[in-house]
Amino acid sequence: MPTPPAAPSSPPSPSSSAAPSDPDSDERPDTSSAAAGAEVADRIRYLDEVMAEIDAEVRRRRASGDLPAGLERELDELFLEFSPVGLQGRARLRETLSLVDGSAYVDIAVPTASNKAVGSYIKRAVRKGLGWYMNFIVAQIVKFAWSVSRMFHVVVDHIEDLETAVEAHRSPDLPVAVVPASSDGAAWWAPAATEALAGVRDRVVVADCGDASLVELLLAAGVDAYGIDPSDLALEPALDRGVDVRAEGLLDHLDVVADEALGGIVLTGSVQWLRPNERERLLDLVSTRLAVDGALVLHSASPGAWAASAPAVVRDLAPGHPLHPETWAHLLGGRGFAVTATVAGGDDRRLTHVGEATPDAGTVNAAIDAINDLLLGPTEYLVVATRER
């Protein structure tokens, strides 16, 4: 347990929050002497040590099985059962519509009870005296409210018809169980990812981490990394080894992470087959959860290789498909990222040239080049980007 630093003899220097952004404004007294600075640094160091102990305790509890990997997600899902926010699609529409119906009736029978004896008498007199007038007004309000309610019913019915039509074209979700668990620590891109994340100060999350071998590689390199994966089963080996991993999907996890809390994000696995709207949401989340100057490492199969070699069930049921690295660079550039490296790798399936002695070697080799360019080449790529703003 770290020992707290001694209580300071003077108040701490105020945080930046107390400083005016108007350059014309008066400055606060200067308390940032060397001694005060060292004192503040001591306090921050102490709190960092305490926080590190808290993180270690959480990891220990997870590893010991006190905290099953999916427990926190289950708690979140349980709360949603009690909330109208948790109602999706039709259920939410109907729930809201019932609220409209419930409030469309205006009761003219004003309560006349009162704590004071004379109060009740006066209220009854007012109600009786104004009843004819209020009746007239309320009848029109109720008529209007029911017309609006009726209109909403028509709109909801129409929306449900449309949803039924759209549903017929929707592909089912890709079952987590059919996606092979990853073991990225041994992958060709692991050294490049480790190098890109070395020196990152804040925490680094590895998405779809599988057996968490990449997480361990990063930890060994001094990076404060942890993993997430939607498959409890895939995480079991990592949990057995006491690695900090959680059974969560990428979007759900980033949703609850504080802004700029992460120093690095590693995206692989499902990032390749997100739906377009999910990809947009992911980019929004990544560009806010990652600290400025934080590193993003994105690994993906190239589109051609994926179509040829991804597991058949994944290819058939995946809602989206991998993008080209240039497309990721374009999308990330629009979110304030600068791409610092794009590396091709994986199996190189290119055909080699025939020897010069071969008849029509020039023509054949030109054809081979065309085939290589169009169909073959490295099967995967890695994009490394830095958040600039």
Next chain:
Amino acid sequence: MTAVHQFVPALLPRDATGDHTRALRDALRAAGWESDIYVEAAHDELQDEATYFEEYPSRARPGDVLLYQLGTSSPVAEFLLGRHEPLVLDYHNVTPESYYEGWEEHTAAKVALAREQVAALAPHAVLGIADSAFNARELEELGCRATAVVPILVDDDVVHGAVDAAERDRLAADHGDATVLLFVGRISPNKSHERLVEALWVYRRLYDPSARLHLVGPTVTPSYAEAVFAFADELGLGDAVRHAEGLTKAELAAWYEDGDVFVCLSEHEGFCIPLLEAMGAGTPIVALDAGAVGETLADAGILLAEARPATVAAAVDRIRRDDDLAAWLADAGRRRLEDFAAATTRQRFVDVLGGVVGREPVVV
């Protein structure tokens, strides 16, 4: 005589904005300026201290500066947009409507309108005063040309006031040695009460099966409050979660003193006065680093990057197991509180407003 008049949608007693507005008026008058309060509505207790805002034109004088206490939607905003006096915004933040969508659509619409009004007013203001750098950034992004960060005025008796000893003893007798997690704030989706319940559940499972969660604050979003308490019941925490509202200042001080750890997991806060109240009571703080919480708390508490119940529970346990840490945090809180001393803040307001008196209004 120089005049800085304040406009506020509603002037209410025992309300952060109402108390701030009245305290600021007193500070401005003490500085030798004229200062009245114009409102859309005022509580019966404060009728004598407020004037209906539409009466201002008949009282306007050259050189007046108008200061708008901005925290909700109001016709006052439209009124001020039509005035030609220099306008200063005192921005207390507006919760984004997304927090209310699905829970209370009319509240979502109301705060959406408020944010539209902030966007319309910001470019017209000669100065935007914000409780926090977080709020100042919002004003700047909306086109406010100059901003200054001055904390909300919190009366010293709010953070150093008398404690209702009988209430404190009653609470202590009620829960005995059980750990008490405390949060004070209105029950509203942006305050993430469900995360507090989750943290309590994990804390009881791992550390102290008898632990309690004390929630103090008005229920402003009933559907959300119902969901939170139903959630607690489902987890078997019905008796472990206590809720109180409408407390006097002395009773509130007792609840603060009774709490072992003040836990704030709000996702959106423009300043968070309860942090100051907890500091005043010497209650150690664990808080999610979201909105302005980090800058208000500074290094006077344990700031969490995420509101995971396991992390929150471990942080509470860390404080409970280490008396030195608890004492250090309590001491750090008291020291941090000195940065928000009412006298200092009052002077800051006078200094900052002194810089805009006599300025021409901004023509957009």
